[in-house]
Amino acid sequence: MIFIHCPHCGDRNEDEFTYGGDVEHRRPDKPDAMSDAQWCEYIYCVPNTKGWAKEHWWHVRGCNRWILVERNSINNELRKPDEDSGSE
């Protein structure tokens, strides 16, 4: 069980949240200018970082806001995204 800290609601169980993806995986600015292959790569080749990654989470069963979380994918440790991420 993971407790995610929502800056608006405090520590909450992860089942109140929906994962929104890696922060680095941004929607292209001009999707109409992309080829089908480029679009498929954007849709299906999502980051799967081993270690620390900044992620969007939607507090869907709470304040209904998107928050930024930094999570270690190896052990699900969480920390505030503004902390020093070190060299990992």
Ligand SMILES: [Zn+2]
């Ligand atoms: Zn919240």
